[in-house]
Amino acid sequence: MTAFDATSPSNGGALNPFELRRRWLAMDGNEAVLAWAGTRLGQALIFGAFAALILAVPLLRFKHSLIIAIGLGLTFVFPRRRFAMITGMGFLYFLVRPFRFEGHYGYFAQIWQGWASPLPVQVGMSVLALLFAFALLPYFANQRSGTIGFASRRPILSLFGLCVMLTGATALLPEETPVAQSLWIVLTFLSGAFFFIGYLLIDNRGKTGLAFNAKAGFMRPIWADGTVPIKGPNYLRKFEAGDETALARTRLKALKLLVWASILYAAWLLGFEHGIHGSLGFPRLATAIAGAGEDATYSLPMRWLIVGIDFLSLIFWLGAVIHTLVAVIRLAGFAIPRGMAKPLASRTIAEFWGRYLFYFKELLADFFFYPTFQRFFKKSPRLRIAFATFVAAFIGNVLFDLITQTPFVAINGFWATIDNFYSYTIYAAILTAGIIASQLHTAKARPEDGVLRYDVLPRIQVIGFFAALRVFDDSSGSLPVGDRVHFFLSLFGVSP
Numbered sequence: 310m311t312a313f314d315a316t317s318p319s320n321g322g323a324l325n326p327f328e329l330r331r332r333w334l335a336m337d338g339n340e341a342v343l344a345w346a347g348t349r350l351g352q353a354l355i356f357g358a359f360a361a362l363i364l365a366v367p368l369l370r371f372k373h374s375l376i377i378a379i380g381l382g383l384t385f386v387f388p389r390r391r392f393a394m395i396t397g398m399g400f401l402y403f404l405v406r407p408f409r410f411e412g413h414y415g416y417f418a419q420i421w422q423g424w425a426s427p428l429p430v431q432v433g434m435s436v437l438a439l440l441f442a443f444a445l446l447p448y449f450a451n452q453r454s455g456t457i458g459f460a461s462r463r464p465i466l467s468l469f470g471l472c473v474m475l476t477g478a479t480a481l482l483p484e485e486t487p488v489a490q491s492l493w494i495v496l497t498f499l500s501g502a503f504f505f506i507g508y509l510l511i512d513n514r515g516k517t518g519l520a521f522n523a524k525a526g527f528m529r530p531i532w533a534d535g536t537v538p539i540k541g542p543n544y545l546r547k548f549e550a551g552d553e554t555a556l557a558r559t560r561l562k563a564l565k566l567l568v569w570a571s572i573l574y575a576a577w578l579l580g581f582e583h584g585i586h587g588s589l590g591f592p593r594l595a596t597a598i599a600g601a602g603e604d605a606t607y608s609l610p611m612r613w614l615i616v617g618i619d620f621l622s623l624i625f626w627l628g629a630v631i632h633t634l635v636a637v638i639r640l641a642g643f644a645i646p647r648g649m650a651k652p653l654a655s656r657t658i659a660e661f662w663g664r665y666l667f668y669f670k671e672l673l674a675d676f677f678f679y680p681t682f683q684r685f686f687k688k689s690p691r692l693r694i695a696f697a698t699f700v701a702a703f704i705g706n707v708l709f710d711l712i713t714q715t716p717f718v719a720i721n722g723f724w725a726t727i728d729n730f731y732s733y734t735i736y737a738a739i740l741t742a743g744i745i746a747s748q749l750h751t752a753k754a755r756p757e758d759g760v761l762r763y764d765v766l767p768r769i770q771v772i773g774f775f776a777a778l779r780v781f782d783d784s785s786g787s788l789p790v791g792d793r794v795h796f797f798l799s800l801f802g803v804s805p
Contacts, residue, residue: 314557320405326377326701327748327776333398333565333625334565336540336561336565337558337561337562337565338558338799339662341563342561343554343557343558343561344360344557345499346554346558346560346561347553347554347557349460351383351557352385352557353450353734354720355560355561355563355640356381356385357563357635358383359381359567359640359652360378360381361565361566362381362464362568362571363377363378363567363633363637364378366570366571366574366597366633366782368570368574368629368630368633369523369534369630371635372535373402373406376398376531377531377637378550379398380394380398380399380641381395381637381640381641383387383395383397383398384640384641384642388556390761391641391642392523393522395452395526395530395531395641396522396523396525396526396527396542397522397526398526398527398529398530398531399525399526399527399528399530399531399533400442400526400528401528401532401716402529402533403438403442403502404435404439405431405435405529406529407434407435407441407497407498407501407502407529408497408498408501409497409501409535409536409597409713410713410714410716410717411457412720413420413497413501413508413716414434416432416719416720417430417494418422418435418492418715419498420490420494420656421433422491422780423485423490425492426563426599427488432705437494437498437500441495441498441499442524442528445506445524447514447520448460448468448525449524450508452510452513452514453513454465464510465507465676467509467713468503468506468507469503471499472496472499472500472503472712472715474494475492475493475499475715476496476515476715476718479492479493479716479718479719480719480722481494484719489719493716496715496716496718496719500712500713500714500716501529501536501687501713501776502528502529503536503712503713504536504537504538504595504672504676504709504712505527505528505529505530505533505536505538506528506746507676508527508538508540508541508544508675509523509524509527509541509542511529511541511675512541512542512544514544519542523542524540524716527541527542529578531637532634532637532638533634534630534634536709536713537633537666537668537672538668538671538672539634539638539645539648540645540667540668540671540675540770544645544647544755545638545643547645548643548645549642549643550642550643550644556642558644559640559642559643560639560640560642561643562639562644563637563638563639563640564640565631566636566639567632567633567636568735569632569638570629570630570632570636571578571629571635571731572587572630573625573626573629574625574626574629574638575629576625577622577626580625581618581621581625584611587623590605590616591615593615593787594615594616594779594780595763595787597612597615598780598788598792598793598796599788599792603661609799609800609802610782612796612799612800613663613773613776613800615777615781616657616780616800617772617773617776618777619682619776619779620776620779621751622773623779624652624653624763627649627666628649628774631647631648631649631666631668632647632648632738634648635647635648635739646667647667648663648666648668649666649667650667651664652664652665653768653772654768655768655771656754656768656771657747657749657750657753657766657767657771658743658744658747658771658774659672659748660747660756660771661742661771662702662740662744662796665775670755671708672709673702673705673709674701676705676781677697677700677701677704678697678698678701678705679697681696681700681741682694682697685697691749694745694748694749695748697751698741698748699741699745699746699747702740702741702744702745703737703738703740706737706741707730707733707734707737707738710730710733710784711730714726714729714784724784727784728786729786730786732783732784732786732788732790732791732793733781733782733783733784734780735781735790735793735794736778736781736782736783737779739779739781743774744779746761752768756765761764777797777800780793780796780797781793781797782802
C-alpha cells in the first residue's frame with residue numbers, strides 16, 4: 310500500500326473535488342505522504358512531474374527551463390551536494406546568458422564579428438563572461454582587506470560609480486573604437502548582474518566570507534529570469550532543509566506551487582489573452598492609451614474597466630512567473646517564502662507593495678531603505694520613515710531600471726535612453742507618495758467598522774490605485790508620455 314492509498318477515501322464513493330483539493334493542499338503535513346516523498350521513488354516522481362511541467366508550460370524560455378531541469382536533476386542525483394549543484398549550474402547559466410536584454414546580444418555579435426575573432430560569438434561571450442567573473446575576485450577580497458578604503462567601506466556605491474563611469478565612457482567615446490566596445494562589454498556584464506553582485510557583497514560582510522562557487526553561482530542563479538535577485542546565498546541557507554523530512558516537505562511545497570503557477574498561467578492565457586482580448590476583442594491598455602487623444606474614444610466606466618482588466622491580467626501573469634521561480638528554489642531544498650502572497654487582499658497601499666512583488670520590495674529595502682533609515686533623521690521618526698521610503702520607492706525604483714538599461718546608451722544614445730524613463734519616473738513618484746501616505750496615515754479601518762468599511766472599500770481603493778498606476782508602469786518608451794498623462798487624467802474626468 311502506498312502513502313496515497315493510506316489517504317484515499319474509504320467509502321469507495323465518488324470523489325469529492327473539494328475534499329481532493331483539501332488533501333492536495335495539506336499533503337505536505339501528512340506524515341504518510343512525507344514518508345513516501347522521502348523515498349527515492351517518491352523523489353523521482355516529484356522531480357519528473359516538476360520537470361515535465363516546467364518544460365511544458367511556456368512561462369520561461371525553453372532553454373532556460375532545460376537548464377533549470379538539469380540543475381534540479383543534479384540535486385536529485387547528488388542530494389548531499391545540492392548547493393554545489395545549483396551554484397555550478399548557475400555559473401554555467403551566467404556564462405551562457407550573461408546579458409539582460411536581447412538587444413545586447415545582437416550588439417555584442419556585431420562587435421565580435423568586427424573583431425574578426427576565430428571563435429564563435431557564443432564561445433567568445435562565454436570566455437569574456439568567465440574573465441569578468443574572475444576579475445571581480447580582487448574586488449571581493451578588497452572588501453575584507455580594506456586595501457582600497459572607500460571601495461571596502463562602500464562596495465556597492467563604488468560599484469555603482471564604476472557603472473556610471475563606464476556608461477559615460479561608452480557614451481562619449483566613438484562607438485567603433487575597440488576601447489569603447491571593450492568598455493561596453495564590461496558595462497553590459499556589470500549592469501545585468503549588478504544587484505546579484507550587490508547581494509554577494511552584502512553576504513560577503515560575514516566573518517567567513519563566501520566561497521568562490523557561491524559567488525560565481527549567484528551572479529545569475531538558474532532561477533533568475535530577469536535582474537531581480539531572490540536575495541543572496543546566505544538568505545537561502547537560512548531556509549535550507551535540515552533533515553530528510555523537511556526536505557520532502559519542501560519539495561512537496563515546490564510541486565504544489567508550480568501546479569498553482571500553471572493554473573494561473575492557464576487562467577491568464579485562456580481567460581485574458583484568448584477570451585477577453587481574443588474572442589471578445591476587448592481593447593488592451595496600450596491601445597486605449599494610444600487613442601487617448603481622440604475625442605470620446607472610450608467612456609469613463611470603460612476606461613476604468615480597461616485599466617482594471619490590464620491590472621488583473623498582470624497579477625495572473627506575474628504570479629505565475631514568480632511562483633515558478635520560487636518553486637524551483639524550493640525543489641532544490643530551500644523553503645523560502647512566496648514572492649507574491651494574496652496581493653488583492655491588501656487593505657493599504659504599503660501592504661500591497663509588500664505582498665505584490667515581495668523580493669523586489671526586499672531588494673529596494675536592502676539596497677536603499679535600510680541604509681538611508683540608519684543614517685538620516687534619527688530624531689524624527691515620521692520624517693525618517695518617509696525619507697527612507699522616498700529613497701527606496703522612488704530613487705531606488707528608477708535606478709533599478711536605469712542601471713539595467715545603461716548599455717542602451719551606446720546603442721540608442723543618451724537622451725533617447727533617458728526619454729524612455731519619463732513615464733516610469735511619474736509611476737515611481739505617484740507610487741512613492743501613495744506608500745508614504747499609507748505608512749503615515751494612522752486612522753485605518755478596524756473590523757468593528759463593518760464589512761464594507763473594513764473589507765470592501767479599502768481593497769477597492771488599493772486595487773484602483775495600482776490599476777490606475779499601470780498607465781505609467783513602463784520604461785520602454787513604446788508610447789509617448791503625453792498620451793499616458795492624457796489617458797491617466799481622463800480616468801478622473803479631466804480632459805487636458
